[in-house]
Amino acid sequence: MQTEIRTPVAGLPQTTEARNAGMELDLDRVMRVQANRPAIERRVATFPGRRTVKKNYQAAWLCKAITCIDLTTLAGDDTEGRVRRLAAKARQPVRADLLDALGMKGLRVGAVCVYHDMIAPARAALEGSGIPVAAVSTGFPAGLSPFHLRLAEIEESVKAGAEEIDIVISRRHVLTGNWEALYEEIRAFRAACGPAHLKAILATGELGTLRNVARASLVAMMAGADFIKTSTGKEAVNATLPVSLVMIRAIRDYFDETGYRVGYKPAGGISKAKDALSYLMLIKEELGNPWLSPDLFRFGASSLLGDIERQLEHHVTGAYSAGYRHPMG
Ligand SMILES: O=C[C@H](O)COP(=O)(O)O
Numbered sequence: 224m225q226t227e228i229r230t231p232v233a234g235l236p237q238t239t240e241a242r243n244a245g246m247e248l249d250l251d252r253v254m255r256v257q258a259n260r261p262a263i264e265r266r267v268a269t270f271p272g273r274r275t276v277k278k279n280y281q282a283a284w285l286c287k288a289i290t291c292i293d294l295t296t297l298a299g300d301d302t303e304g305r306v307r308r309l310a311a312k313a314r315q316p317v318r319a320d321l322l323d324a325l326g327m328k329g330l331r332v333g334a335v336c337v338y339h340d341m342i343a344p345a346r347a348a349l350e351g352s353g354i355p356v357a358a359v360s361t362g363f364p365a366g367l368s369p370f371h372l373r374l375a376e377i378e379e380s381v382k383a384g385a386e387e388i389d390i391v392i393s394r395r396h397v398l399t400g401n402w403e404a405l406y407e408e409i410r411a412f413r414a415a416c417g418p419a420h421l422k423a424i425l426a427t428g429e430l431g432t433l434r435n436v437a438r439a440s441l442v443a444m445m446a447g448a449d450f451i452k453t454s455t456g457k458e459a460v461n462a463t464l465p466v467s468l469v470m471i472r473a474i475r476d477y478f479d480e481t482g483y484r485v486g487y488k489p490a491g492g493i494s495k496a497k498d499a500l501s502y503l504m505l506i507k508e509e510l511g512n513p514w515l516s517p518d519l520f521r522f523g524a525s526s527l528l529g530d531i532e533r534q535l536e537h538h539v540t541g542a543y544s545a546g547y548r549h550p551m552g
Pocket residue numbers: 295297336454455456457490491492493523524525526527
């Protein structure tokens with residue numbers, strides 16, 4: 224199958240040649256991938272540990288976290304009004320007086336993430352902001368609708384103006400070790416995306432083992448995923464630090480082998496500022512500064528921004544406000 228190669232992210236030393244080289248399915252390489260759970264758990268148990276940052280440094284890290292949020296609403300009762308309020312929050316994620324005090328005018332989130340039907344109102348509400356709309360797709364969250372409809376759904380969402388498509392993989396391909404089928408599925412999704420970025424949701428809470436997570440991450444990258452993402456937010460277990468470490472190391476190995484930087488998106492259940500800091504520290508230590516940017520790192524989160532805003536308000540005013548004062552939509 225012919226798949227269009229994505230344009231490398233501006234400013235990063237990524238080449239089409241490098242991406243091409245990494246886009247074959249190398250089954251031997253996939254089968255060599257292992258994951259040592261005790262070692263992974265020991266490593267993440269040290270987070271945040273002594274890395275806790277305070278005062279101005281913490282405020283700066285929290286502002287960085289905001290720029291990396293895919294501000295999300297994925298509810299059956301989503302309305303255009305809710306999406307418009309979310310978009311207003313995306314344009315101005317923190318109260319103007321706090322932004323002034325922090326010297327962070329112009330701060331905005333990484334993207335707004337919605338279901339297909341909400342793309343148009345999100346696009347309209349974000350016009351001129353430069354904030355992209357991401358759409359969940361391919362029968363989200365289970366990914367069990369007919370294959371041709373999943374492809375058509377991607378095409379419709381791109382046509383409606385989504386610049387990023389969050390696809391869900393068929394978990395059964397991972398659980399049965401059918402890596403060829405997983406690769407072909409993501410290649411087809413990649414082709415259907417055309418100019419849009421593809422984020423591959425692995426639904427790690429349903430993949431059984433960390434080794435499966437590591438192998439699925441590698442196959443998704445070989446098939447052309449621009450980002451690999453942990454979860455839909457609808458599984459019983461969503462983003463965790465052990466799973467993140469496995470996926471981040473898969474990204475690092477893939478970069479070492481191909482020279483191509485794939486992004487990372489933990490999603491689901493990340494709602495506290497201190498958890499966001501742990502993720503950012505993990506990224507910094509394992510992947511380095513190039514990944515600390517919305518081009519290569521996103522939080523998929525519906526309520527994280529509210530807690531970050533509370534912490535920033537405390538930093539500026541010395542007082543905490545109640546959580547209900549920071550509604551998202
Ligand atoms: O991709 C984003 C997730 O669905 C958001 O999950 P959350 O509502 O637990 O933050």
